[in-house]
Amino acid sequence: MALKEKVVLITGGSRGIGRETALTLSKNKLVVITYNENKEAADNVLSLIKKSGGHAVSIQLNVSDLKTFPNFVEKLSTILQEEWGKTKIDYIVNNAGIGLSASLSDINEDQFDKLVSVHLKGPLFFTQSMLPLINVGGAIINISSGLTRFTTPGMGVYASVKGALEILTRYMAQEFSAKKIRVNAIAPGIVRTEFGGSNQIDKNFDEFISQQTLLGRLGEPKDIATVIDSVLEDNFSWVTGQRIEASGGLFI
Numbered sequence: 489m490a491l492k493e494k495v496v497l498i499t500g501g502s503r504g505i506g507r508e509t510a511l512t513l514s515k516n517k518l519v520v521i522t523y524n525e526n527k528e529a530a531d532n533v534l535s536l537i538k539k540s541g542g543h544a545v546s547i548q549l550n551v552s553d554l555k556t557f558p559n560f561v562e563k564l565s566t567i568l569q570e571e572w573g574k575t576k577i578d579y580i581v582n583n584a585g586i587g588l589s590a591s592l593s594d595i596n597e598d599q600f601d602k603l604v605s606v607h608l609k610g611p612l613f614f615t616q617s618m619l620p621l622i623n624v625g626g627a628i629i630n631i632s633s634g635l636t637r638f639t640t641p642g643m644g645v646y647a648s649v650k651g652a653l654e655i656l657t658r659y660m661a662q663e664f665s666a667k668k669i670r671v672n673a674i675a676p677g678i679v680r681t682e683f684g685g686s687n688q689i690d691k692n693f694d695e696f697i698s699q700q701t702l703l704g705r706l707g708e709p710k711d712i713a714t715v716i717d718s719v720l721e722d723n724f725s726w727v728t729g730q731r732i733e734a735s736g737g738l739f740i
């Protein structure tokens with residue numbers, strides 16, 4: 489017999505924002521996380537969820553590697569059926585990402601292509617592959633960035649690609665409304681994760697960002713996970729095609 493809970497798939501659920509989102513959503517949903525290289529971190533998320541009575545599975549996924557998507561979908565379908573008696577999922581959080589800082593004077597083609605492929609091409613074609621598996625009335629969240637509203641040195645291409653992802657979000661919302669699927673972008677400010685090696689956030693940077701943030705501190709993964717949780721819930725059932733910033737009021 490199929491379990492009653494809704495199913496959410498979170499890309500990049502092994503670390504940072506995706507990890508915290510998986511832990512938060514597992515309280516009332518069945519969770520599929522993906523990891524790219526770090527299976528150990530993904531296993532750790534699964535064991536924490538299981539320990540607290542939730543249900544979760546993990547599958548390897550490189551969002552830049554489009555040719556692997558049909559195999560991913562097949563693997564996911566088998567797991568859904570075997571683990572939970574399901575054929576479909578309800579929600580996708582396109583969260584997987586890489587941090588790459590390079591000035592516009594220095595950035596090279598390889599770095600540019602990497603950013604486009606992980607943050608734009610990947611989310612589009614991954615979502616396209618998953619579309620037949622998403623239930624009518626589902627929802628998709630694309631993780632964007634506060635950097636589409638303000639500027640920081642070295643982040644020009646990253647921010648531009650996230651800007652494109654926000655436009656893609658509106659077009660997804662338009663097209664997928666045929667299946668009553670809501671699509672929104674959530675734009676975090678600066679969040680304390682290992683993103684781009686930024687677990688080395690030093691005291692000066694921390695102080696500077698805290699001073700520039702209306703609520704007076706850096707973001708934590710939980711701050712974003714709870715927004716993702718809310719936007720997927722029925723209270724947001726009339727919200728689609730929107731960019732929602734969760735930055736504590738950074739650079740207002």
Ligand SMILES: NC(=O)c1ccc[n+]([C@@H]2O[C@H](COP(=O)([O-])OP(=O)(O)OC[C@H]3O[C@@H](n4cnc5c(N)ncnc54)[C@H](OP(=O)(O)O)[C@@H]3O)[C@@H](O)[C@H]2O)c1
Nearest residue numbers: 500502503504505524525526550551584585678679681683
């Ligand atoms: N942290 C911030 O300040 C901040 C601010 C605004 C927006 N964001 C956005 O938030 C999202 C999550 O960032 P985070 O800070 O949580 O990063 P993180 O701690 O570095 O975690 C990144 C996650 O993405 C996965 N990943 C990396 N490259 C991948 C690929 N090619 N294919 C599939 N998965 C891949 C990683 O998997 P492995 O563990 O296997 O490597 C990991 O689970 C990103 O989209 C980022 O752009 C972050």
